[in-house]
Amino acid sequence: MNKPFACILLLVIIMLFVNCREKKENAVIFVKEEPVKEDAVKAWLHKAENYKKSDKYLMVFYNYYDQKIKAKKYLNAAEILDIACVYLADSYDFNDRFLAKVKEFDSKYREKVPALKTTFVDAYLANYYFDKYNLKKACQYFKKITTLEPYDYNSCYNIARAYYDLSYIYYIMGKQNLSLLANQKSFEYFTKINNPKGLAFVYSNYANIYTAIGDKKRAIENADKAIQAYKKIDNTYNVYIGLINKISIYEYLKDERERPLIDSVYQAFTESKDESKILKIKLFDFKIENLIHENKLSEAKKIIDDLKPIVEDIDSDDLTQEYKLTSALYEIKKNPNYSNFEDFKKALPTLISNQQYEKVNMVYGLLQKNAIQNKDYKDALNYESKKKIIADSIGNIITRIKTVELEKKYQTEKKVQQLKIKEQTITNKNTTIALLGATLIGILFISFAFNLIQKQKKLRLEKQNAQLYTKQLLEKTEEERKRIASDLHDSVSHELLSLKNSLEQKAEITNQKIDAIINDIRSISRNLHPVMFDKIGLKESINQMVERAESVNDFMVTAEIDYHSVLSSSDELQIYRIVQEALSNIIKYADAIAAKISITENENSIIIEIKDNGKGFNVEETLNSKSSFGLHNIIERSRAIGGHANITSNTNGTIITIEIKKA
CATH class of the missing domain: 1.20.5 (Single alpha-helices involved in coiled-coils or other helix-helix interfaces)
Known part of the structure; x- marks a missing residue:
């Protein structure tokens, strides 16, 4: 085969490969795999009805899990722990023994299993801290999951769910712009796996966000979308959750449709003989409030007494607090002189510091009702002012404007993406014509090959x-x-x-x-100049930089450094400056929730990677603009120490990779 023909053939093959790869990337979707056949014990533990009905569920789990750990089958142990974590977290079951097992796995065995197979640990601990009103810590655990990149259906689902939960926490904390961003990320990941239940979750969060900023129409629209989505997949439990969410929206917006909806949902639930304890507590709390409002105190008391053993059995701080608030409403209605509010008043500082604004609002509402009943209008007015402050914290005017702007921006981006997909379809149809054109260009390219080689030699020398x-x-x-x-x-x-x-x-x-x-x-x-750099070295200097970035910016950064001081001190300082510049750019421009810095040393080279999950940018366009000094600084510093910098960015975030060849 002569050289010109071989070059043409190679060019055609490359064009076909690139075209096929582009098609694949533009149609990224993770398909749910067929479940692998499980052994009898694992299959039994996997069935939700066994967890709900059997008291021996955890006993069977502990025996099976301990066997796998003892046999050093850590992946099998992780899989069964994952199943149990989901059931217990969904049931608000955070008992000490199981929590200790999760923390033991996290500290001793987690590193022996791929990261995307252990996200359940972060999810369970996040839910645990959420139940204990420590929203900041819950956020940190959910953010850890969102820094990962999915490779299959399950990992994509877990990341999508983490973004959804993060969005809900931001909603509670009053950070509606961040809530919207996280919810949009959740929508993107759930769309990649075409998961209807996940998309229903997202609609529920949209309903919460629009409720907080006072957009009643959109709030109700999204609440109804969630309910309809649950009905389509025949998920009765979540249909009730959707209806409970809608009742909460009516309650927050003081909509007169709230009380009739409570009565109809309560009746449907009691007639269905549903045994879900979580649903029972949430729905019966609303029904008790209705009965108190109608002055049907004997009926309210009966339901309160029926709920008490269920609340004690679940032992959830969150649900217990709601039950106590409802019971207190009954007491002040029954006895105007009732004054046993010390527990609620003691809890207020913790609730406020943890930004549990919904619960704070409920406590203030309770205290205000008591003040009005006792004709203490001064205290009633004081509590009304505090409720107004909390309402502003949940959805202040600045946040409302930002949230609306973000929504408009997101809808515009969606339309742009749809146009790109249409353009790609047209491009794919014309592939044959493009390949013929590429072949002709290839022939012309070969004729200039010799001159190009000579120019490359000259450029290489100039570059050195x-x-x-x-x-x-x-x-x-x-x-x-x-x-x-x-x-x-x-x-x-x-x-x-x-x-x-x-x-x-x-x-x-x-x-x-x-x-x-x-x-x-x-x-x-x-x-x-970092004063202690020469004494403590590159690794500790970067760790200090990460700690400062987290404390000053309320921003999650992780660093994984496997480096053994093989470079000169001056080269290490350049690496420090590169990481410093990259981290500064992320904080200023990326709108990211988290970032990760890693330095890995192998036999031939040192790899530096700085990664974030921000909004991304057009690399080529930015590098050619006048405001790209930071990126050029990173590239030139990399070159100066014999390295090569590669920057990739899309809507899922930005990755800067630098490879330095060892001498």
């Missing part, structure tokens, strides 16, 4: 010279920074300290000014 110059320039810059930092820290700062000591007897204002100057100088010193 430029690389040497850039490296020298950067090293000189860092040396100068280090010298200035040292002068500021060791000379000027010490002189000011001496000045402060000599003026101790003078006005306090002088000391304050001197302290401010000293702090400014130390700050300049740290910015010019």
